[in-house]
Amino acid sequence: MRDDTSGKPTAGYGDHYTRQATSRPEAMDAFWMPFSANRQFKAEPRLLTGASGMFYRSVDGREILDATGGLWCCNAGHARPRIVDAVQQQIATLDFAPTFQMGHPLPFTLAERLVAIAPDHLNHVFFTNSGSESVDTALKIALAYHRARGEGHRTRLIGREKGYHGVGFGGISVGGLPNNRKFFGSLLPGVDHLRHTLDLERNAFSRGLPQHGAELAEDLERLVLLHDASTIAAVIVEPVAGSAGVVLPPVGYLQRLREICDKHGILLIFDEVITGFGRIGKAFAAERFGVMPDMITTAKGLTNGCVPMGAVFVSDGIHDAFMRGPDNMIELFHGYTYSGHPLACAAALATLDTYAEEGLFERAIELESYWADAMQALQGLPNVIDTRNLGLIGAIELASRPGAPGARAYDVFTRCFHREDLLIRVTGDVIALSPPLILDREHIDRIFRTLAHVIAETA
Numbered sequence: 208m209r210d211d212t213s214g215k216p217t218a219g220y221g222d223h224y225t226r227q228a229t230s231r232p233e234a235m236d237a238f239w240m241p242f243s244a245n246r247q248f249k250a251e252p253r254l255l256t257g258a259s260g261m262f263y264r265s266v267d268g269r270e271i272l273d274a275t276g277g278l279w280c281c282n283a284g285h286a287r288p289r290i291v292d293a294v295q296q297q298i299a300t301l302d303f304a305p306t307f308q309m310g311h312p313l314p315f316t317l318a319e320r321l322v323a324i325a326p327d328h329l330n331h332v333f334f335t336n337s338g339s340e341s342v343d344t345a346l347k348i349a350l351a352y353h354r355a356r357g358e359g360h361r362t363r364l365i366g367r368e369k370g371y372h373g374v375g376f377g378g379i380s381v382g383g384l385p386n387n388r389k390f391f392g393s394l395l396p397g398v399d400h401l402r403h404t405l406d407l408e409r410n411a412f413s414r415g416l417p418q419h420g421a422e423l424a425e426d427l428e429r430l431v432l433l434h435d436a437s438t439i440a441a442v443i444v445e446p447v448a449g450s451a452g453v454v455l456p457p458v459g460y461l462q463r464l465r466e467i468c469d470k471h472g473i474l475l476i477f478d479e480v481i482t483g484f485g486r487i488g489k490a491f492a493a494e495r496f497g498v499m500p501d502m503i504t505t506a507k508g509l510t511n512g513c514v515p516m517g518a519v520f521v522s523d524g525i526h527d528a529f530m531r532g533p534d535n536m537i538e539l540f541h542g543y544t545y546s547g548h549p550l551a552c553a554a555a556l557a558t559l560d561t562y563a564e565e566g567l568f569e570r571a572i573e574l575e576s577y578w579a580d581a582m583q584a585l586q587g588l589p590n591v592i593d594t595r596n597l598g599l600i601g602a603i604e605l606a607s608r609p610g611a612p613g614a615r616a617y618d619v620f621t622r623c624f625h626r627e628d629l630l631i632r633v634t635g636d637v638i639a640l641s642p643p644l645i646l647d648r649e650h651i652d653r654i655f656r657t658l659a660h661v662i663a664e665t666a
């Protein structure tokens with residue numbers, strides 16, 4: 208290979224690529240970073256150039272302990288050999304194949320594997336490329352399902368305050384985070400929201416699920432009274448909300464929500480983009496809580512984060528309502544060019560193997576109590592006003608500095624990264640933790656020792 212400008216022989220493309228991927232870029236202006244303070248980041252970048260197991264490597268060569276699973280994605284840890292192999296082999300064998308009126312074996316095999324670990328009646332899978340697409344897909348299926356059965360008047364969608372369902376127009380409409388909505392116009396019509404369940408006054412420092420608040424599910428009856436059940440298609444909630452700073456369902460809340468949905472013929476969708484694939488000790492939160500939704504939306508842990516993919520799990524009843532009419536008719540006018548992409552399927556299959564072989568869902572349960580002890584031990588530190596935990600999820604809520612919401616947690620975040628080689632995530636003044644499920648007790652000790660000391664010194 209020749210360098211065009213100098214005429215000198217250069218290293219192969221692989222070396223050239225490695226250099227680009229592991230050194231600080233010459234310019235950072237063109238990349239408009241998602242959900243980031245672009246100017247602040249570019250002034251003091253936090254660049255990651257490698258990853259393995261529980262650790263990232265930073266551009267300056269430090270090993271950073273990952274307490275976030277990337278972004279709630281890498282439940283099996285980073286660069287797991289089986290997954291890497293599967294993706295490498297797949298790209299050399301079949302790089303892309305369409306799934307519109309065509310097919311390749313992998314999405315069929317993967318869907319069968321997925322329904323085998325899903326709640327019993329969720330026997331069909333629609334593939335997407337992200338959590339946002341999974342959510343919009345599930346909402347569209349809900350609307351089209353009611354129409355297919357002659358109840359096209361059910362057009363309302365109900366979300367919940369503080370909910371996060373990605374960034375599509377459907378997702379932000381049912382979502383309940385003001386900053387994700389207020390800049391983007393009038394959104395979908397006919398959407399309403401349940402009240403959220405975060406209640407520090409009654410539930411602060413709960414170990415596991417909060418005891419108080421099941422009655423908040425009755426808020427759905429209020430919306431039914433207001434709009435009439437015959438207009439409501441579906442309710443979507445995160446069984447455990449992540450992006451709002453981790454909001455746990457009060458004991459009995461989800462059960463009650465299910466009962467009210469059943470009573471009024473309303474579909475219940477669980478958005479399990481963060482809880483799916485072992486995060487709280489079972490394949491899905493639905494199983495952990497013993498509450499069966501009509502659809503489950505997933506992404507992230509499905510491929511261990513390494514190739515974008517989402518999946519919507521759909522009940523027999525919903526799916527079968529579409530399988531009518533002439534055989535040559537397209538039953539659902541929806542799909543993505545990359546639905547069931549070969550690389551994503553290969554990654555997902557190898558990910559499921561890794562989860563099963565290493566017993567990672569069970570591991571989250573085994574470590575839950577140790578994790579909970581570590582969370583609870585933060586009580587009493589300066590500015591810590593709540594801790595919330597379930598499975599291997601943790602949230603530490605800090606009191607906001609007067610007039611500067613989010614600033615205190617952000618300082619903890621940057622200190623952890625730059626000085627302590629620890630990656631955490633913050634939303635507002637909440638520190639959210641979601642480590643790979645392969646972590647051990649020493650990692651837990653280190654995460655909490657570091658956090659305790661950084662929180663204590665961050666005024």
Ligand SMILES: Cc1ncc(COP(=O)(O)O)c(C=O)c1O
Pocket residue numbers: 336337338339340342371372373374445449450478479480481506507
């Ligand atoms: C519950 C939930 N739904 C949807 C999404 C959106 O997923 P994505 O960013 O892959 O579109 C997320 C992302 O964090 C999420 O937590």
